[in-house]
Amino acid sequence: MTELANMKCEACRADAPKVTDAELAELIRMIPDWGVQVRDGIMQLERVYKFKNFRQAMAFSNKLADLAEEEFHHPGILTEWGKVTVTWWSHSIKGLHRNDFIMAAKTDQLLD
Numbered sequence: 001m002t003e004l005a006n007m008k009c010e011a012c013r014a015d016a017p018k019v020t021d022a023e024l025a026e027l028i029r030m031i032p033d034w035g036v037q038v039r040d041g042i043m044q045l046e047r048v049y050k051f052k053n054f055r056q057a058m059a060f061s062n063k064l065a066d067l068a069e070e071e072f073h074h075p076g077i078l079t080e081w082g083k084v085t086v087t088w089w090s091h092s093i094k095g096l097h098r099n100d101f102i103m104a105a106k107t108d109q110l111l112d
């Protein structure tokens with residue numbers, strides 16, 4: 001996971017390739033706390049982070065927003081009392097790109 005977390009996202013291009021099934025199988029093993037969801041036909045990575053209260057959930061959400069702006073790759077964030085649901089996918093290709101796995105690994109590092 002650390003290897004992924006140290007990588008940089010590449011620019012989101014409409015003609016960028018989605019991850020292959022083989023790449024998906026390899027990459028998902030590197031972020032074991034994340035699952036794969038399919039919504040409206042779009043494959044996405046998702047993890048729920050638990051916190052003591054809303055303020056801690058919001059603080060994490062704000063750190064994630066800063067990370068997204070740094071990398072210019074943005075997640076879905078659902079912030080609730082005591083939990084934050086984070087969803088990564090690439091809008092430009094309506095699916096999963098290597099960037100999404102990099103950002104999931106970087107998201108996990110926000111907890112350190």
Ligand SMILES: C[C@H](O)[C@H](O)[C@H]1CNC2=NC(N)=NC(=O)C2=N1
Nearest residue numbers: 012072073074075089090091092
């Ligand atoms: C215009 C377009 O939204 C931007 O180039 C960036 C912004 N952040 C992004 N975030 C994600 N997750 N996917 C994108 O395709 C994407 N594109």
